[in-house]
Amino acid sequence: MTVTVPGTESTDTSAAAGPTEAAGAAEALRPHAEDVFADELSALAAADDRPRPARWRLSPWAVATYLLGGTLPDGTVITPKYVGPRRIVEVAVTTLATDRALLLLGVPGTAKTWVSEHLAAAVSGDSTLLVQGTAGTPEEAIRYGWNYAQLLAHGPSRDALVPSPVMRAMTDGMTARVEELTRIPADVQDTLITILSEKTLPIPELGEEAQAVRGFNLIATANDRDRGVNELSSALRRRFNTVVLPLPATPEDEVDIVSRRVAQIGRSLELPELPEGVEEIRRVVTVFRELREGVTGDGRTKLKSPSGTLSTAEAISVVTGGLALAAHFGDGVLRAGDVAAGILGAVVRDPAADRVIWQEYLETVVRERDGWKDFYRSCREVTA
Structure with a gap:
């Protein structure tokens, strides 16, 4: 049985924000990429006549153009978000169009988080389905949790289930992000294996599962230079296509x-x-x-x-x-x-x-x- 988690249906974020939303975005200390570069994303979507994978806001070509910059036929200038080899961006974007997850690897400060955010913004129009990896990240952050008031009152139910960002991305066909994957304890990391290989998330308490729909994928970032790093298991690493982000060449x-x-x-x-x-x-x-x-x-x-x-x-x-x-x-x-x-x-x-x-x-x-x-x-x- 497949479950659609309540409250996770996809919404159209292309509509103009109302006055309150616009004011809130303007006041945010660090607005999300899809808000800061909304005009560029809209211009790219209007000019983009290439095939788009299911539930993608832009074609792979337009996503790469958004990251690397360029000039559209109508004269709109797309500012570069990433300065580096074009092939790296092309491989990263292409990976997201397949059934393999993307692992951005590199030493600290090579724009892994920056690139992952902009990739999610361009592909799904939403970069906020984020799990921040730390030494204390629990399994619930990747799988799901429970509303304990509902759980105690009525027992396990769909209403009591609290989906993680990854689960929401699965059911909505969106792009999820896991930052600092190697900081997460190894046993919690391996929670991703079933999600990435079977594209399902079992919910044994309900006797159900959440199945990923077309458009779902995951971007993880990792480095092996900092202290407190947990190596990825070979089983998990095989589920990713790894792209190494280098330091600036010149x-x-x-x-x-x-x-x-x-x-x-x-x-x-x-x-x-x-x-x-x-x-x-x-x-x-x-x-x-x-x-x-x-x-x-x-x-x-x-x-x-x-x-x-x-x-x-x-x-x-x-x-x-x-x-x-x-x-x-x-x-x-x-x-x-x-x-x-x-x-x-x-x-x-x-x-x-x-x-x-x-x-x-x-x-x-x-x-x-x-x-x-x-x-x-x-x-x-x-x-x-």
Whole structure:
């Protein structure tokens, strides 16, 4: 017997939001991707004449265009959400059109969460069917739970059942997301095996099951660099098609990513635009890349790498913090002093070993670099 969970029927989110909904989205500190880029998604849907898989809002081609950016025939510019190899995006999108789930794998800060959110927004129009993985994530977060008042009053019933985001995605033919899959305990991870292989979720308490309908799929993100990681079982890993998201290939790509994301965050925080900030962004990216790779950009000097990942996401955080300092306590121009403390906090995670590595880098590389005297002085001030 197949059960349709009450309250999980799909709804049309393409209609314009009412005044209250629009105001709420405008006030949200971090609006969902489908709200921020609603105009782009609508323009793509109108121009998209290619075949769409069942219950997809866009064709695979349009989903890839939404992520990578482009210009539509009517002149609408689609901003890039991900800067990286096109083939990676194409493989990820194609995977979602098959019966295999998608695992986005990479070191911290490679935009796994960002890509998964935008994929769900473009495919299903809803990126909120999310399970956030932690060491305390229970099976109920992936399967289903119970309304205990109803359960005690009437026993197990459909009305007492509380569907998880994954269960709702199954019954509505939507895209579910599981973030930080490797942080979830191994026995809870394996709850996904039946869902992904049989496309069903047994409900033994009711003697029923929830069957996935066409359009359902799942995107998971994972990394194996952080502490507290639980390896995926081989049985579960086989249910996924794994796509590895690399770090930005070139300094120019990374500067572009940081600049775009900082501008978006700055607008959401209502910070004034700082037109002369590109040079400081380039310095932050250069420092992070050199320490991350263990060699200077010209390849002449070998460096020791600190314990942190020094990811693009951390560079975005450092520059955003500097942007706020420049706006509220500076002269409106992003300068070396605005980012120095943020860089120190990102690099020096181990107070003993990392501080020595950072000081050595300052003295042997930054001090001797033309045009970096102000940066060197600012970093020395906060390091001392």
